[in-house]
Amino acid sequence: MTAYSLGPLLYEGKAKRVYATDQPDLVAVEFKDEATAFNAEKRASLAGKGERNCRISALVFEWLEARGVSTHYLGVEGDRWMLVRPVKVVPIEVVVRNVAAGSLCRQLPIAPGTPLDPPLLDLYYKDDALGDPLLTEARLERLQLVSSGQLQAISELAMAVNRGLRELFGSVDLELVDFKIELGFAADGRLLLADEISPDTCRLWDRRISDQSDRIMDKDRFRQDLGGVVEAYGEVLKRVQGVCPQPRVYR
Ligand code: 5GP
Helix, strand or coil: CCCCCCEEEEEEEECCCEEEEECCCCEEEEEEEEEEEECCCCEEEEECCHHHHHHHHHHHHHHHCCCCCCCCCCCCCEECEEECCCECCCCEEEEEEEEECCHHHHHCCCCCCCCEEEEEEEEEEHHHCCCCECCCEEEHHHHHHCCCCHHHHHHHHHHHHHHHHHHHCCCCCEEEEEEEEEEEECCCCCEECCCCCCCCCCCCCCCCCCCCCCCCCCCCCCCCCCCCCHHHHHHHHHHHHCCCCCCCEEC
């Protein structure tokens, strides 16, 4: 028995569908098996990816909530559905980097694998058509996307998420290289962590493996055609499940 019924599709993204429900303060998110990379130029369907990402995200949200991070998460239902609070999404992709990788190394003379201490915070304007361009402080001010107080809150939340994630993944021998989060404002004005946190949105390296390709446990396996994408996501889930309670079922 569920305590809600599904309403119309509100939004379909690359990895998720978001549905209204019969309750104004509740939306349902379905995690899809589709994988995309390079601004959706590369696409595939990977059976089981949605289910793994839904489970990992649920456990991560609960872990972070227990450490004082406010999220949109309310619970899971079935294998690939998550119930969340509706938010007004901030059109900024917030990336935190602990180790240099990916676009940072393509854009700056920093060798892949270089530790970044303190972690680097990069903000991007969330717009696929524009290729999610990097934001500067001046560009942020020009676009007036957020106030300076909200920007401060976003930075603090991103760093709190980074601390929580490093603690979680570190405890299961996964190095958190970098990650992207999305944030939103709830109806009561609270800034909440939204979207998902999964191997689609984080770089994770297996500390038990030294080979630089074999240790990749995230979407870079798909981006770089390394194979074993769903298997790697499954291993991340297995390890995280080992240190987290079962996710709460939404009722
Ligand atoms: P990069 O800047 O190297 O492309 O990405 C940095 C981190 O943020 C990586 O963990 C990457 O997976 C994540 N990330 C950045 N942009 C996106 C995006 O548009 N979608 C997803 N799923 N992850 C992203």
